[in-house]
Amino acid sequence: MKKLSISVCLLLSVFLTDIAIAQSKATWIWYPGDFEIWLGNKMQNRRTERGSFFPPFWRMDSHYVLMDFHKVFDLSAPEEVMLYAEGAYNVKLDSKMLPGRPQKVTIPAGKHRLNIKVYNQEKVPAIFVQGKTVISDSTWKVTYEDKEWIDATGMVSSQSGTQWLNAGSWNFDDPQSPPSGFKLNTQPQSPAHITRAPHSLTVDFGKETFGFIKLHGLKGTGPVAIYYGESLEEAQATATCETMDQLDINQPAAKDSTMPLSKAFRYVHIQYDANVQIDSVSMLYEFLPVANRGSFRCSDEELNKIWDVAAYTLHLNTREFFIDGIKRDRWIWSGDAYQSFLMNYYLFFDSPTVSRTLLALRGKDPVSSHINTIMDYTFYWFLGIYDYYLYTGDQSFIQQFYPRMQSLIDFCLQRRNKDGMLEGQAGDWVFIDWADGLSKQGEVSFEQLLFCRSLETMALCADIVKDGKGAAQYKQLATDLRAKLFDYYWDANKQGLVHSRINGKPTSYVTRYTNMFSIFFDYLNEAQKQGVKQHVLLNDSVQQITTPYMRFYELEALCAMGEQDYVLKEMKDYWGGMLKLGATSFWEKYDPKEKGAEHYAMYGRPFGRSLCHAWGASPIYLLGKYYLGVKPTSPGYQTYSITPVLGGLQWMEGAVPTPNGDITIHCSTKQIKVKAAQGKGILYFHSKTKPVCAQGTVMDKGNNAYEMQVEQGRSYEIKYVALK
Amino acid sequence: MKKLSISVCLLLSVFLTDIAIAQSKATWIWYPGDFEIWLGNKMQNRRTERGSFFPPFWRMDSHYVLMDFHKVFDLSAPEEVMLYAEGAYNVKLDSKMLPGRPQKVTIPAGKHRLNIKVYNQEKVPAIFVQGKTVISDSTWKVTYEDKEWIDATGMVSSQSGTQWLNAGSWNFDDPQSPPSGFKLNTQPQSPAHITRAPHSLTVDFGKETFGFIKLHGLKGTGPVAIYYGESLEEAQATATCETMDQLDINQPAAKDSTMPLSKAFRYVHIQYDANVQIDSVSMLYEFLPVANRGSFRCSDEELNKIWDVAAYTLHLNTREFFIDGIKRDRWIWSGDAYQSFLMNYYLFFDSPTVSRTLLALRGKDPVSSHINTIMDYTFYWFLGIYDYYLYTGDQSFIQQFYPRMQSLIDFCLQRRNKDGMLEGQAGDWVFIDWADGLSKQGEVSFEQLLFCRSLETMALCADIVKDGKGAAQYKQLATDLRAKLFDYYWDANKQGLVHSRINGKPTSYVTRYTNMFSIFFDYLNEAQKQGVKQHVLLNDSVQQITTPYMRFYELEALCAMGEQDYVLKEMKDYWGGMLKLGATSFWEKYDPKEKGAEHYAMYGRPFGRSLCHAWGASPIYLLGKYYLGVKPTSPGYQTYSITPVLGGLQWMEGAVPTPNGDITIHCSTKQIKVKAAQGKGILYFHSKTKPVCAQGTVMDKGNNAYEMQVEQGRSYEIKYVALK
Structure with missing residues (x-):
């Protein structure tokens, strides 16, 4: 998709007269957030489990089907403008409707207002406008309710109540490639090794990968089954592997056949009928074209390998959006995505994938549940905005989506108990981490901590959009909650914040979660920090973390306190441990105490675990932020x-x-x-x-x-x- | 669509063993309101004006794209069940996912839960389930967020926070005819008269009608233009008629050609190129198959004619939904629809068209504007529910949609000024009526009156859904507002409610609107009623009403006070007046003082006026309710x-x-x-x-x-x- 725009730029640097276009080129535009939601639906409803459709369990929103786009232009000379739209549309010049569905319009010199109104139920209403200076870009205004009524005399309303946002866009710079046609890039790749047996093939692509399996020279009559495996064991476990394709072939002449759905695998095991013939197997690797801008090399070869595998892991999981894992769930999980955002700032620095992911996660109003139904995941969304602004400086995102931030924080504020704290209500998932026996009861301190940081984010954003009243309110709420955190949970004896309060009484249970976050949130004084370090983080009797997900924060907290030597050893131990087991990408969960195929099991299924999980890639972040x-x-x-x-x-x-x-x-x-x-x-x-x-x-x-x-x-x- | 189900019923009355199915037959089901919104989008975005796409100016919502349907069955014997879905789907039996996309499932004897989860971005997710006793109907439960997550051990969540509604349905009783294929019925009809001239045809269908023009034996090369007219003048006014089709023909062999979009007309004027030939013209009449159940005949032939033409007018405007007019806007306007509801109770008593219309009007949360952007139209929506319940007794509608009623009334309550009154805010259209010089400024009494009635409706509905707190609150709000109405607006001198307050002071301007509604809302005591009757309604110096829209209520108020003799004369005068001008359906506006083509003009356009407007059909209601x-x-x-x-x-x-x-x-x-x-x-x-x-x-x-x-x-x- 980017190829064209690059060649256009090269061309234009030669023809200097056209540089104005090169600097602000036309692009497909839409209502901000709508394409992101639409694409999120498409991607997240593509998951299958053993051939069955496996969609998310939260509400999925939709684009606005009717959209008005407009911009006022002041032209020194008349201009002929080409118009493209996805959907039924009309065109108004200075509020006067043009006949039919014009494909071009001539705008006279002077100040003129161009409106294009588009209806599309199936796809996101979008336009592409291409003139010499009149072009579609994010300076256009959009609304889903233009309120342009006409009274009995034919007079048009004032539209005084209409809210306009700036149009959304990405990199759809070719009028012939509208947003609805979005596809990831693909590239043919060959297997490293094929093992043949009667009526079966076992194919090793050499490392974890993602794409469409292609069967070459497929012919004959009868069933063909493709079993995918992130491990050889999984591909061969035809009854329990997580993903598969089942075909029923009837083609007398040999033909190459590409599977319709892309999947994650290193191995595929193919079984076919005696009347079927397959010459060979390859794949179309499917990926988002983002380049590694960040890099890391050092004197330790194992650490270099860890960085490389982490970068590959993140790349595989950076797709239409930042997803959790490529085998499953292939959904956008806020807590997982939050970590990808941070790693991204040290690898791709691809801001559009961050904002796309934030928008798809947020969906639309009204808020009926926490993001992904998980309380902590709502807060990670706010934290993601905090970081997004810090790393990219993009104020316009905050200006456009501040109302969606307000309604989400209101949802949380309305759910506080009489003490102003949040407890899991019916339908709320209090997740924190995959950890045996972790209590989710009562007022969990970890949730209050994230809530507090979210309120601080709201205060920051309120300042940016100049909502003085909001800023004051959020600051006060955050200050109060932060004070309560220490009043309610700090245990001087244990030198840490305890895990929860039940019925208004603190429990005596200490976990790493709240304590490690409070370090890099900078909520602790020096004495508290040292207490937490010695008595919680470096204390083996406090329940160990077994997911790379929370190891991310544990090691970050230690780095923030200058423990880079210790963390380096931990990285080599933990991520190095996976490499020693043959990992070519990092896993959803790794427990060094497990043996053999135990490493593949999760959720009660022998191959439930994802062996390529974004949250496994955190060394990228740690090495960039705390070593470089x-x-x-x-x-x-x-x-x-x-x-x-x-x-x-x-x-x-x-x-x-x-x-x-x-x-x-x-x-x-x-x-x-x-x-x-x-x-x-x-x-x-x-x-x-x-x-x-x-x-x-x-x-x-x-x-x-x-x-x-x-x-x-x-x-x-x-x-x-x-x-x- | 109904044909099949009737024949099934006839068949079943013979085979008595199957009567259980006949009594509760399988039907396509969806999330209640979603098909209605989807179909509303489709219909309302079909309008064209002189060939240009002409969509509404308010927000259009969409269906939920991901839906979970379930029901628990207790079977005495195993049952094979056929499954149909619009969209990608999976099937769970007792929470266990079945492989692939099963087209049938066998449910064992005993108690079992069947879940079907469907994703469809383009169309409304819908299912059809057909077993012996296991069938899809409105007893199924649906949700857009099932919150069925799985923990690390594979255990399924409690779903305790999931809100379930009963499924929506209509009359899609054939598994092969899913909801997305909905089409109105059609029937070929011939013109009454064709006038031929060189390269042109003028066709008269004898009366106002609606449908697809069909050109017979069309052949040759060159342009063909079809100009539609509700009047002959309009069809012949090629430069100013409201609707038209422009074709560019290139077909050497003669072929019949039907226009893709249906339109309203009595006349069509066709102009074609010298190289084009057209043998003849007919139409496909397009209609919703609803039967006249109400009837009226009397000793006055003119009144009988008025009733017939009114019934035909309402029938033409009763389509996918109750629309305003068939030429334009072909949209669902709440104030217009409200009158159609009332007329419908005396003609078709077609409840599904009422509930469909209410749901399409309401759309989804959040509320960002008044319905159709018009303040009064929000209130008519509540009034429509009040009447719907009174006439049909359908409590389930209120139970299902009470939350949408709450959020809409909350929107209104939040917009009250410091005196608790509603004024038009930026973007609010205070409509009331098409009337010259009618003030919309300040606190218009008419709006407060409708607001009060809406609050009474909320109190009624709160009682039905057993929301005791809500009921008490709405009752109090209504009582307070009703008291204020008289405190603020009753002018003892003028013997009526004045039109408005500006800056907290009542104006001295009296209009009919508030006064006539207060009569049939029964808000006046006997002395006030008589005062209003003599000093306002029967007082010619109070601004006259020139729309059938408000004549409806004016005459209703007089009937409610026993003035049927007077109203009968008015009906003969006003509706009889239109008939004398050759009307074959009743108009959007009729001012007896206008002459000739003045009757066709509106909105600053010579043929802007609709000559077949639902609100013109009110004699049906008046004759049924106040004469019969x-x-x-x-x-x-x-x-x-x-x-x-x-x-x-x-x-x-x-x-x-x-x-x-x-x-x-x-x-x-x-x-x-x-x-x-x-x-x-x-x-x-x-x-x-x-x-x-x-x-x-x-x-x-x-x-x-x-x-x-x-x-x-x-x-x-x-x-x-x-x-x-």
């Missing part, structure tokens, strides 16, 4: 900090993407090299000796700590001697 | 009253439909004959002499007033002498 040490300190990397920490490595190097270019770092025990494409950064490091830098001024902050300002576009090389 | 004199006095005609009033006629007779049969009346100045198929009625009449009835006991109530109880299924004949 780059993070924004104001929205969109206008300012940022670089705090390289080797954590026991001899050297490391890599790039961290920002909205307008990368920050590259090379760091050994003796030198640090830094270059940044945008913003103003501060480099923080420690040195045994006085550092030397020819390109900048290193400031001595005492206790071996140094700081240096980093200006965009310049290369810095610091000679120093790292502290242990 | 039948009305329910408790829900669903469990009890009713019959108060025949000749209003100057020598005799009249007719039938008024009820949910379970008709009430027939014959009344002359000397005898009254009554028979009722259901309920308990009371016949009220006056007589100069003591009445005689062999079949019942006539009670003397004094002052020449008599009453008699009417039992269902019995015929009564009363000899009396009518008072003048």
